[in-house]
Amino acid sequence: MNEQVSGGDGAQGDAEAAEVLERFRTTLGSVAVWEDPPAGLGDRIIAQVNRLRDDDRQAAPSTEDAGSAVPATLDDERRRRRWLWPGLAAAAAAVVAFAAGALLMGGDDDGRRSLEPIADIELLPTELGAGASADGSVVDAGAGYAINIDVAGLPPAPEGRYYEGWLHDADTGDWVSVGTFHMRGGDDRVVLWSGVPIARYQQLVVTSEVEGTTGGHGDVLLEGPLERR
Secondary structure, three states: OOOOOOHHHHHHHHHHHHHHHHHOHHHHOOHHHHOOOOOOHHHHHHHHHHHHHHHHHHHOOOOOOOOOOOOOOHHHHHHHHHHHHHHHHHHHHHHHHHHHHHHHHOOOOOOOOOOOEEEEEEEEEOHHHOOOEEEEEEEEOOOOEEEEEEEEOOOOOOOOEEEEEEEEEOOOOEEEEEEEEOOOOOOOEEEEEEOOOHHHOOEEEEEEEEOOOOOOOOEEEEEEEEEEO
8 A cells, every 4th residue: 555655656546545535425524423422432332342242152052162163054154144243343333433533523734624613503582483492503514514503492393394594694685594404303403504604694593484385484483693703
């Protein structure tokens, strides 16, 4: 590998690296990759691998020679491996995902990809959204701006309706949709995405919309300023 990326083969090495990274574009573009791993994740992965290893040992057929764990048949060995490897692969995938996130969060040498929040959000209810609220932050994820908010008091949208997030420029009257959600799954975490620079917009707004309608926005339920850091 060192020979490929040195001297006249540097371009080839760069192309190979770009091809490898392209395979992981979707994974690395996920907000979950950049979040801190859950507490104790490493211990849980190790414990799971150990359980799989112990179960595998118990499932192995016994022989008179304890030093030789020979499968009864080749088919038995194949079935055992098909059962074991998916669990190990899942554990390994979790380690790789969070390792990639930790590596890339360090950013380039010039710090362009620190992924630190660049703005804070606090949304308060209008008369139509009484009892609801939301707060969160905005992260520059490279491919766009990830808008992460925790929503409280907003009921699940009825069938045929949904909620929509918007960036709003009060000076120009411009509205830009940053995603839709419905709150029917019981999770209060919502991730919206903006492909436009948030520096042009002063507000984040959440509206109630009717499926199939076009033109303009619906009733405003939550609104609040983007407080840049």
